Amino acid sequence: MTQGAVDQALAGQASMTSNTTKYVYFFGGGAADGNGRMKDVLGGKGAGLAEMTNAGLPVPPGFTIQTDACREYMRGASNADMNAEMLIALERLERLQGQKLGQGENPLLVSVRSGAKFSMPGMMDTILNLGLNDHAVEALAKLSGNPRFAYDSYRRLIQMFGDVVLEMGKKKFEHIFDTIKEREGVKYDYELQPQALKDVIVEYKKLVKKETGKEFPQAPLEQLVAARDAVFRSWNNDRAKTYRRINHIDDWLGTAVNVQAMVFGNLGENSGTGVGFTRNPATGEHVFFGEYLMNAQGEDVVSGVRTPLPISELERVMPRVYEHLRSITWKMEKHYRDMQDFEFTIQDGKLYMLQTRNGKRTGLAAVRIAIDMVREGLITQEEAIFRVEPNQLYDFLVPRLVEKGAKVEVLATGLPASPGAAVGQIVFSAEDAVKFHNNGTYRTIILVRGETTPEDIAGMEVAAGILTSRGGMTSHAAVVTRGMGKCCVAGAGECVVNEAKKELTVKGHIYKQGDWISLDGTTGRVIAGQLKTLPAQPDDPDLVKFMGWVDPVRRLKIRANADIPRDAKQARLFGAEGIGLCRTEHMFFAEDRIGHVRDMILADNEKDRRAALALLLPMQRADFEGLFETMESLPVTIRLLDPPLHEFLPQRDELLVQIARLEETKPRSSKLKELRILLARVEELHEVNPMLGLRGCRLGITFPEITEMQARAIFEAAVNVKVRGGDPHVDVMVPLIGSIEEMRHQANIIRRIASEVFKEKGSTVEYLVGTMIELPRAALTADQIAEEAEFFSFGTNDLTQTTFGISRDDINHFLPAYMKAGIFKHDPFATLDQAGVGLLVKMATAKGRNTRPTLQVGICGEHGGDPESVKFCHKIGLNYVSCSPFRLLTARLAAAQAALQELQGGDIHTNS
Ligand code: ADP
Ligand code: MG
Ligand code: MG
Numbered sequence: 001m002t003q004g005a006v007d008q009a010l011a012g013q014a015s016m017t018s019n020t021t022k023y024v025y026f027f028g029g030g031a032a033d034g035n036g037r038m039k040d041v042l043g044g045k046g047a048g049l050a051e052m053t054n055a056g057l058p059v060p061p062g063f064t065i066q067t068d069a070c071r072e073y074m075r076g077a078s079n080a081d082m083n084a085e086m087l088i089a090l091e092r093l094e095r096l097q098g099q100k101l102g103q104g105e106n107p108l109l110v111s112v113r114s115g116a117k118f119s120m121p122g123m124m125d126t127i128l129n130l131g132l133n134d135h136a137v138e139a140l141a142k143l144s145g146n147p148r149f150a151y152d153s154y155r156r157l158i159q160m161f162g163d164v165v166l167e168m169g170k171k172k173f174e175h176i177f178d179t180i181k182e183r184e185g186v187k188y189d190y191e192l193q194p195q196a197l198k199d200v201i202v203e204y205k206k207l208v209k210k211e212t213g214k215e216f217p218q219a220p221l222e223q224l225v226a227a228r229d230a231v232f233r234s235w236n237n238d239r240a241k242t243y244r245r246i247n248h249i250d251d252w253l254g255t256a257v258n259v260q261a262m263v264f265g266n267l268g269e270n271s272g273t274g275v276g277f278t279r280n281p282a283t284g285e286h287v288f289f290g291e292y293l294m295n296a297q298g299e300d301v302v303s304g305v306r307t308p309l310p311i312s313e314l315e316r317v318m319p320r321v322y323e324h325l326r327s328i329t330w331k332m333e334k335h336y337r338d339m340q341d342f343e344f345t346i347q348d349g350k351l352y353m354l355q356t357r358n359g360k361r362t363g364l365a366a367v368r369i370a371i372d373m374v375r376e377g378l379i380t381q382e383e384a385i386f387r388v389e390p391n392q393l394y395d396f397l398v399p400r401l402v403e404k405g406a407k408v409e410v411l412a413t414g415l416p417a418s419p420g421a422a423v424g425q426i427v428f429s430a431e432d433a434v435k436f437h438n439n440g441t442y443r444t445i446i447l448v449r450g451e452t453t454p455e456d457i458a459g460m461e462v463a464a465g466i467l468t469s470r471g472g473m474t475s476h477a478a479v480v481t482r483g484m485g486k487c488c489v490a491g492a493g494e495c496v497v498n499e500a501k502k503e504l505t506v507k508g509h510i511y512k513q514g515d516w517i518s519l520d521g522t523t524g525r526v527i528a529g530q531l532k533t534l535p536a537q538p539d540d541p542d543l544v545k546f547m548g549w550v551d552p553v554r555r556l557k558i559r560a561n562a563d564i565p566r567d568a569k570q571a572r573l574f575g576a577e578g579i580g581l582c583r584t585e586h587m588f589f590a591e592d593r594i595g596h597v598r599d600m601i602l603a604d605n606e607k608d609r610r611a612a613l614a615l616l617l618p619m620q621r622a623d624f625e626g627l628f629e630t631m632e633s634l635p636v637t638i639r640l641l642d643p644p645l646h647e648f649l650p651q652r653d654e655l656l657v658q659i660a661r662l663e664e665t666k667p668r669s670s671k672l673k674e675l676r677i678l679l680a681r682v683e684e685l686h687e688v689n690p691m692l693g694l695r696g697c698r699l700g701i702t703f704p705e706i707t708e709m710q711a712r713a714i715f716e717a718a719v720n721v722k723v724r725g726g727d728p729h730v731d732v733m734v735p736l737i738g739s740i741e742e743m744r745h746q747a748n749i750i751r752r753i754a755s756e757v758f759k760e761k762g763s764t765v766e767y768l769v770g771t772m773i774e775l776p777r778a779a780l781t782a783d784q785i786a787e788e789a790e791f792f793s794f795g796t797n798d799l800t801q802t803t804f805g806i807s808r809d810d811i812n813h814f815l816p817a818y819m820k821a822g823i824f825k826h827d828p829f830a831t832l833d834q835a836g837v838g839l840l841v842k843m844a845t846a847k848g849r850n851t852r853p854t855l856q857v858g859i860c861g862e863h864g865g866d867p868e869s870v871k872f873c874h875k876i877g878l879n880y881v882s883c884s885p886f887r888l889l890t891a892r893l894a895a896a897q898a899a900l901q902e903l904q905g906g907d908i909h910t911n912s
Pocket of ligand 3: 642735736774795798
């Protein structure tokens with residue numbers, strides 16, 4: 001191709017391509033075709049490289065093959081145009097560098113790097129030193145005067161190429177390498193002499209031939225094309241797919257491929273490579289933070305083979321380079337107006353930037369950085385509100401490790417499965433955990449397992465934290481601990497757990513039962529020894545300040561689900577503006593009550609039932625008084641008895657065993673007679689499908705005296721508190737309504753009891769009677785139901801259950817298959833299904849308000865604390881969401897973000 005043709009094509013004339021897509025974007029020589037805003041096209045890495053090039057920073061030149069090409073590759077479409085553009089870009093790179101790929105006395109070598117729109121650290125593949133072959137390695141040895149470096153680079157290429165492109169895995173290469181290291185008696189890779197490295201190369205090439213039937217490709221262009229395609233394919237490796245599923249990243253986005261001139265950190269003691277952050281990603285502290293290694297390449301820093309040095313050390317060793325790095329990274333931070341995570345390489349004393357991106361950070365750091373950046377004038381207060389992910393605020397509500405001044409030896413990094421911190425003594429089985437907890441041998445226990453199973457629940461319950469060596473973010477350990485609000489590090493692959501021998505081997509240490517370790521579930525780190533912990537800090541000054549910006553912005557009110565005064569107090573501390581759901585049955589399980597509850601259920605006539613209820617009345621009344629007092633004048637929504645009655649009775653199997661035993665020992669005892677009556681009643685109440693059985697308002701309709709007792713307890717409590725100077729706001733909520741007739745039946749009882757109580761006490765309180773909408777029929781007839789109901793609260797757990805026809809308790813049997821097949825993107829019980837269940841919510845709200853414009857509408861249930869679902873609730877104009885106390889901060893922030901997005905005219909980001 002002539003120079004003119006090249007230039008013409010580069011100018012975007014596309015004279016030789018048949019469509020208008022531009023596949024390849026060049027960067028280098030002081031300018032780039034693309035820029036930092038083009039993440040969709042160039043991927044995050046490519047956009048960053050372009051942006052840095054445009055800013056005049058020292059970036060090795062190269063080109064980015066855009067994400068369209070990946071999508072076409074995955075579809076199996078023709079790639080002739082892309083190939084042609086790639087060759088033009090390669091020539092341009094060769095001209096700029098005055099080198100030829102893998103040829104001549106000064107061969108050009110490149111890296112082939114993946115990079116998608118959203119960063120997926122370490123999930124896809126990168127190949128370094130591409131272009132090396134038997135010839136080029138000799139040229140490189142001669143040119144650099146450093147044969148060790150040249151052979152080391154070549155053996156790295158064969159290994160990476162074998163692993164990523166030829167899909168041979170790493171193990172066999174590592175085995176060869178280790179064998180030769182051992183033979184030579186050296187500990188570190190860089191200690192191997194040139195001849196030994198040559199031997200490694202010979203063995204590597206033999207291995208490639210043996211495994212693939214072909215020689216390691218010597219033609220540089222063949223290497224390049226194969227590597228590019230392998231990077232495209234790495235988009236769909238299992239790691240990447242799992243990562244996308246957890247992080248809700250679309251599968252069709254695809255990755256870009258960056259081909260970039262190599263710079264060498266492994267050229268000797270004047271070279272090196274490192275990674276860093278412009279601020280501390282764990283605490284947010286405004287300090288330069290990072291690690292590096294001299295005489296190293298690529299992933300050596302993070303691979304754990306050698307221990308990297310703190311970046312401050314670089315200031316001592318190479319002060320000029322250090323200063324340069326600092327000024328560049330500060331400039332980048334200012335430019336991007338966010339904390340940067342960067343990668344650099346020093347070749348013979350000269351600094352090169354290889355990557356920059358907005359750095360991932362803990363919730364603590366996110367809040368601190370947002371506040372600092374507002375103070376520094378980098379961002380506005382409104383921008384700050386978007387700099388924190390709602391879920392990250394959870395970090396403030398769980399304990400954390402005290403690292404300042406402590407010796408922190410990170411043993412392994414697994415998945416941050418459940419946030420918080422735990423410091424304790426390790427045990428290797430659930431039984432041991434229970435035993436040593438109960439006999440007090442260990443004060444705090446960390447349960448260490450390969451992975452956990454449902455049988456381990458009891459052990460998990462008593463443990464302060466869980467560590468597993470296998471399993472992902474949705475493994476049993478991860479899911480269960482998040483539910484328990486307990487710290488968990490899952491899938492820490494570097495930890496070898498021998499459950500039989502009761503040993504944990506990691507980083508060359510062997511830990512035995514009773515040894516101390518520290519876990520950080522927020523970052524996934526496993527740390528040696530016994531660090532101190534700081535308790536949760538909902539009153540952290542940074543957090544308080546941040547929430548002070550958040551709250552005035554939102555329109556949605558945030559209430560809490562709380563059943564007892566203790567939880568209500570906690571909820572107020574975390575900012576609840578009322579109780580959206582008090583489940584009265586939770587009070588029924590207390591030891592002093594369950595007996596009366598059973599008497600009530602077992603009664604075979606109304607008189608006996610009323611007698612039992614009369615005993616429960618004062619207890620419920622006292623509970624409600626506590627709640628009203630704690631919540632002062634905030635609304636308290638109390639739901640009448642909801643679950644099927646047999647939940648309060650002993651299990652049938654247990655009864656049978658007890659009866660059998662008594663028949664043996666005391667066949668004439670009155671206890672036996674009692675148990676037989678109990679068994680008969682248990683069998684009577686048995687339901688095939690209790691979730692769809694005698695529960696919710698069906699209880700209060702079958703046994704009106706239950707509703708009467710609960711209503712009386714509520715109103716007597718409210719009046720009592722009012723008489724003492726309080727100002728209770730009571731919402732009485734009837735569960736599982738499906739028709740206006742049911743609603744009217746229960747509302748009549750409630751209103752009658754209210755006026756009776758008010759008359760008796762000579763005082764009144766304001767109250768509302770409303771319902772949960774949790775059956776599709778209720779949603780469909782919401783206009784009618786609103787004639788009686790003064791508020792709606794969507795019970796989205798049950799509504800999801802009844803709309804999908806999926807039992808919440810059984811979904812785990814098929815959820816994994818549904819997620820894998822892409823039928824569900826999320827667990828519908830965790831994130832509201834907007835298209836179906838959400839539509840019912842929206843429709844019922846409109847119908848209800850049509851009948852009763854003042855209708856108060858909210859949701860309660862798990863979805864009330866899920867950011868996407870909260871944003872949806874804002875969008876469709878609900879009055880409030882109610883969630884568990886620990887989700888309150890998250891819900892408050894999500895609601896504020898939704899309100900701001902709406903103001904800014906942007907689409908509210910939801911998952912629909
Ligand atoms: P990841 O996305 O997994 O971080 P990268 O594409 O950033 O993968 O590559 C990993 C590492 O390889 C980089 O941090 C850098 O150290 C090294 N590397 C990549 N390209 C080059 C290059 N052109 N010259 C020198 N080192 C490189
Ligand atoms: Mg990188
Ligand atoms: Mg329900």
